[in-house]
Amino acid sequence: MGQESFKWFPLLVVSLFHTSVRCSSVEQKIYVELNSTVPCVRLLNATHQIGCQSSISGDTGVLHVLETEADLDWILSTGPHPPYMVVMEAAFFTRSTMVKMKNSSRVAGVAVIKSNTGPTEGFSPHTSCPNQNTGVYTEHYGPELANCNNTVWNPLGNGLSYEDFAFPIFSLKDDNQTQVIRKCYEDHNMRMNGSAPQYPLCAMQLFSHMHAVTDTVTCMRRTDLQNSFSINPEKLCDPLSDFNVWTSIRPLNNSIKGHKENESVVIAAARLDGRSFFWDIAPSAEGTVSSIVTLLAAAQALYPVALEAPPQRNIFFTFFQGEAFDYIGSSRMVYDMENSKFVIDLDNVHSLLEIGQIGLRNGQSLWMHSDPVSRKNTTVNKQVANLVANIKSVASSLNLSLNEPSATQALPPSSFQRFLRVRPVPGLVLADHQASFTNRYYESLYDTATYLNVTYPSDLSPEQQLEYETEAAKSLTQVATLVARSIYKQAGGEDRFLNNITADTKTVAKLLYGFLIMSNNSWFSSLLPPEALGRGSILESSPPQYYIGLRLDNTVKSVTRFVQFILANMTGTVTKLNQSQCQNPKDVPGESKDLYSYSWVSGPVSVNGTTDPYCVRSSVHLSKALSPAFELTDYGSREYSTWTESRWKTIRARIFLVASPQLEMMTLGVGVAVLLVSLVVTYFISSKAELLFSATREPPNTTY
């Protein structure tokens, strides 16, 4: 509070000396604010809190750069200036180091300098058994397969992302500012021949105070209490939520929910999200982007043929959001299907094909995973075998190696498991791993474009890179063709049309570029509505991040919007509607908002720099991806995802020098001495003032 009371004064001075303060205020002489930092934040589920937080006024510690084992020893036991703020290269960010620091009271916080390439032995801060408790395998359903007993899917997973740290952990982008930090460290904190450095020392302060504690149950209860009693309620946490994207080959009437007569759909699914240790850093190249790109390319390849020669069954493409956090998107869609709140219900589902992780480096083969428990039922087994046969027959013509893992192996973590939880839907998960993941950087910040081998020759301009067909693009195109043809065949399409279905390498290349390198490219901007561009554009000159996050005012995450509009452009038709008709097509004869969605799209930039927007009619829709637990207000649910993200006010990092305690005490001592001396002297002089300043030159007061 002491600081607060002085805040108005500098403000006054600032307003008076507006310009002089601008260039050299005292604060700027003390602190270097670190921009481009990303914190690790607190997330909560029904039983735990994970992540990190600082105290409310920030955590301060003497800076120490962790470079050798000796440094770790210095930090944890011998260094004379605890607590320490540890700055480390990403290579040191391992479980053993972090656990040691977690158990030490001498660590005030950690800043990790981001690196672009991961350790060769692999690194995954996720658990070794992703979504362990919300998949299909429990003690009631394939108990021998529950808890990854049968296959450990992510053996490199060290579970760091699911630890609870009592100190802040930030990620720093490796740029000029890390050089400033290093310089400050080398100038002030470096040990000379093993002896302790002298004051003043370089220190760092991290602010990431989290409002929520304990678990979702507690924090939602507190939020609800505030909502009902406080005039100015403050939320403590928000459920992770966003939107699923879905479309179908034959439009479905979105206003009528529940079972659709004479409708049988083949679902093709992929996931939309990933995560890493830090908030909103989730490149998820192999983990997520590979499957998004494959499914989008497959949809594009399939669509013209499906219009010309419609297959017997409908094909339903869906992208699930929030799957990294206990299957938020798929559990919600299945819940809605069960409760007749979705456009189709589970009876309409014929079969399901999910695209898992597809890295396909060095011509690995693809694997078709199925659920051994539901296949014990002969009818289901027959349908699954039929699906396998369909895919295999397609693959044989495509020069792709395709296999089935052993019949007793469990299904890998996938959205499909949420369907199996309620019904033995026949289905497959297509992935690049036979047993445990081949992805060495699963749900980590190293799962980048480089890891997926999406790299470009250095002499290309961004526009040329967008068009450049990388090897990864070529192999994913093959998979997309396989997926498109398989789905078409599975939906009852005739074999003679199969050869017309071919995914476009150029499209895959452009998708990979947009989803992995830079979303701000000419192709993406031509597919998005004009209001999504320009000021406050959702396009960025960096790769999109795939952490689901939360939606404060019903906005849609940028990645979801990309998928929505790309899918709309790929599967939709251009209409002659003008902008107002496009936004409100209800009054236009022959158009239906229930069957279709209409998007006003920018269109490509012409030679003279203008765009010609047009209206696209498609059947792409969004559906809410908010866990049913929050719909049911069952915050302690064991069935559904209960992940929430804590609220916070400040995320900040700065470095500065700290003075020695001796200097501080000396200042105080001098101050007290000055005060006391001046009190005594003034008292003495004022009591003797008549004598001292005897008005010799002034006439004495003689009037009576």
Next chain:
Amino acid sequence: MTAAVFFGCAFIAFGPAFALFIFTIARDPLRVIIFIAGAFFWLLSLLLSSLVWFIAMKASNAEDTKVQKGLLIFGVMFSVLIQEVFRFAYYRLLRKANEGLAAISDEETSPISVRQMAYVAGLGFGIISGAFSMINILSDSLGPGTVGIFGDSQYYFITSALMTLAITLLHTFWGVVFFEGCEKSRWWVIAVVVCLHLLVSGLSLLNPLYEGSLPPVYAVTVLMAVWAFFSSGGSLHNLSLLFTSKRSEVESS
């Protein structure tokens, strides 16, 4: 821990001013009024000089460092001159007020002498200018950081506090000498006060050599203290009288 720096600096900067206020001003309502009015006059001078500064900054090119440096020197000098003009204006006002006070007083002379007024007004100037130069720095001294990451002196806070202390005392002494000069129509005294004020303010342009400007400023302070002592009626004789009387008191007790 940095609360220690905060209190240390606050005591250094405002301790003597506080003591002076408590023992010499606070008991007399008339002095309090003159004190506050003095502070107000200084604020008016600040308002005026900052207006000019603001306009100059807006009108000039912010990129041109040479012009900016020149403007800074100009701003300092201009501000000093404005302050001294306001000190003179305040003197004129107090003279007028003194006549009025004498008229309404039961006795025929004013209840407060011009010298006393000079001291009180000077302290008013000093405390408010000290507050304005120090409070910004005090709020930053709360920490957790200290100055120095860009190679500045780590004694920044304590030197700033000492500088503020000197400025506060200097304003008091200048006030005494200045009023005396006006009273006796010795214009060279006023000229010397203005020149010393210009010198002291100009020394701050030596920054970031914070320690460098302290010794000359304190030399000027001591000089002004002696001068103010004599111009307000002190003399060596009085000093010796003080010590002898003290000794006689000690002996008699």
